[in-house]
Amino acid sequence: METTPETSTGTLRLSLLGPVDAHRGGDPVKLGGPKPRTVLAALLLARGRVVSDTRLTALLWGDRPPATCPAQLHTYASRVRHLLGPGVAVERRRPGYLIRLPKQGVRIDLLEFQERAARGAEALAAGDPVTAAGELRRALAVWRGVALGGVCDPLADAERDRLEEERLATLERRIDADLELGRHAALIPELIALIAADPLREGLRGQLMTALYRSGRQADALAAYRAARATLAAELGLEPSAELRRLQQALLTGHPSLLPRTARRTGGEAGGAVRAQANGPGGSVRAHVSASARAAVQAGASARVAAPAGGAVRGAAKAPAAPRLAPPAPRPEPPAPPPPGPPWAATGTLRPAELPPAPADFTGRDQEVIRLSTALTSRRPRRPDQAVQVVTGMPGIGKTAVALQAAHRVKRSYPDGQIHLDLRGSGPDPLDPADALAELLRLVGVPEHRIPAALDDRARAWRTRTADSRLLLVLDDAADERRVRPLLPVTDGCAVLITSRSGLYALEGVGRTVLAPLSPPDARTLFGRLAGRSRTDSEPAAAAAVVDACAGLPLALRIAGAKIAARPHWPLSRYAARLADPGRALAELVVADLSLRDRLTEAYGRLSPAARRTLRFHSALGPHPVEPGTAAAPLGLGAEEADELLADLAAAHWAEAVRHPGGHAYRLHPLVRLFAQGMLAAEEGTVPSVLPVRASWDRTRTDDTA
DSSP: OEEEOOOOSSOEEEEOSSBOEEEETTEEEOOOSHHHHHHHHHHHHTTTSOEEHHHHHHHHHTTOOOTTHHHHHHHHHHHHHHHHOTTOEEEEETTEEEEEEESSSEEEHHHHHHHHHHHHHHHHHTTOHHHHHHHHHHHHHTOOSSTTBTSOHHHHHHHHHHHHHHHHHHHHHHHHHHHHTTOHHHHHHHHHHHHHHOTTBHHHHHHHHHHHHHTTOHHHHHHHHHHHHHHHHHHHSOOOOHHHHHHHHHHHHTOGGGSOHHHHHHHOOTTOOOOOOOOSTTOOOOOOOOHHHHHHHHHTTTSBOOOOHHHHHHHHTSOOOOOOOOOOSOOOOOOOOOOOOOHHHHHTOOOOBOOOOOOTTOOSOHHHHHHHHHHHHSOSSOOHHHHEEEEEOSTTSOHHHHHHHHHHHHGGGOTTOEEEEEOOTTSSSOOOHHHHHHHHHHHTTOOGGGSOSSHHHHHHHHHHHHTTOOOEEEEESOOOGGGTGGGOOOSTTOEEEEEESSOOTTSSSOEEEEOOOOOHHHHHHHHHHHHOHHHHHHSHHHHHHHHHHHTTOHHHHHHHHHHHHHOTTSOHHHHHHHHHOTTTHHHHSEETTEEHHHHHHHHHHTSOHHHHHHHHHHHTTOSSOBOHHHHHHHHTSOHHHHHHHHHHHHHTTSSEEEEETTEEEEEOOHHHHHHHHHHHHHHHSSOOTTOOHHHHHHHHHHHHHO
16 A cells, blocks of 8 residues: 555544445544445555556446546545545556555554454464464454445455455454364354354364364264265265365374374373363363364365254254263374465465456457366366466457456366466566566565565565465566566466467467457447447447447457447447548547557557567558568568568567468558558658559559459
8 A cells, every 4th residue: 555644633544344434533534425435445455556447437337337437437536535635645547546545644444454364373373372362353353344335336246255255264263263272162152153154164164073072072073074064965066175074084083183282292192192181070071173183174264165054053052972082092094184285375364366357348259268268277287388378469459358358267276366467568667577576475475574585586485385276377468578487386286377469489388379350240249338239220330330440459449439438429420430531540549548549659669679660661561461572672671681570570469470372471450550650650751762652552462362
């Protein structure tokens, strides 16, 4: 969260864990209706990152934004800034907004909860259950009800489950701490109630089994396991997880892992018998779960296994059984310890779930998404090119949309987390690999002070943290191979989706999906969804002309559709006529913060001077494919050198290599050609006299149609 110097006297409390509201100096701030609350919550949840206009629009209006949504976004952002006072800055940072808060005098309940929960988890892992229980209780006390109350449904749907998962994970760790402190008997009623409210949570089931066993109720603990197994088989046709089965085996055999750590240090007998401590007549067996047993339960805490609450309740409601001593040695060989999970599972750090939403109006690309999804979900062992996939294509072709569509389709195959990282490769300031690794390490739970300083050390730490995990990493807008290589996990269980205007052809062992312009039917469908079906149906000829002018480029179609939707009083034919004018077509493809010319200009600046010159000269040779020999003379080069430069443009997806009689040729997308012609006029003044424009066009056209 970005900060500003404190300028207000009263403490500002911002609340997300319950109804979204604000208090300054104890007095409520009147935020108004759901939309200002949604804007505030979205900016706070972004933790100082820019929230794009597209994201805010989706969170406020879903898939039916009004034509005036850019103006309304500005209004809501200004209202939030005004209501929260002069110490809070809600700034316009393209492509969206971000919030900057004072360094002092602001309390956010979500951050307070997460900080206390992290301290509690660290204390529990360090063997200090007293501190852990206190911190975790204080963390849970921050909650005031269901998170994100009073916001628009899209934001609640996107974020509420994640926050609730954080709360439940913290609750389970607090119960683990109480079990370590010998509070097993008092925990049984609480666990019964929790299971009744959430019968699909396996971690709670395992904790109830442990508490019952420690209270001398071994039969009831095993009955709770049988209830979970019966419901899981009946509703899902599945067996309990390996973790829960291992816990059941430990209960059956009285395994030494069920002894508390203190008991193992001070009085563990050979063979690991449970030591009974009589608390008077009918005293119960006091036994604490060992660290390994606790890890087995926690490892299954995130799995959702259905089990009837009633079975556990009936088992737990029986009269206390007589104290049971574990059978004497010899014992069977202890069950194998659970396989190591990802490091953040052991430390209690939350699994990252960073994927932005996929575009609601995503159209076409079925084969590409299916191919990516199949490669990313194939069973191990996988070929190397299945674990890393590159989605590439020209600017504005929809690479990020395809990657997110595929990522959401396969995310359930990567239960240890999904991370999205914008590498800013198309902009003037690409993300440095060292900074990218620092962000990745923070996302998987490495504290700031433990992140190494050197790039190589950060890369090694990243590989270590992701070993033996199932993690999906989406690296968006990569500039080149050098900025990507250090970020790639090496474990077979992880997968990486990369989007890049470059094909990243020097990366070893990757699969590639090259996106072409949308087919005419898909382009018409996308434009109709964006502009409104009633508008396109009422003027079909004009709609077809707009779609043709966009030439299948998704960004151009999106801009055109948004512009039509924002101008309901304009005839569609008026906009079609503007797009048909080559001199103003690119100027018309601008709406809000979307501009095709700006997108192309950014990418153009990353080309080499020779490539830029080749692109400019190609645009003057006509709309048809141009052979290397045709381009050689105006460029003042030999045919081989011209072919190399044109091939470089094709590799960067500025041109398309096509078959041609007698060899191959290179063709520009119509909108790229318009852009390059503008750059030719701006940088060359006029078409150089050495450039035989008409002759080259005639020769190319004749060859193309022969």
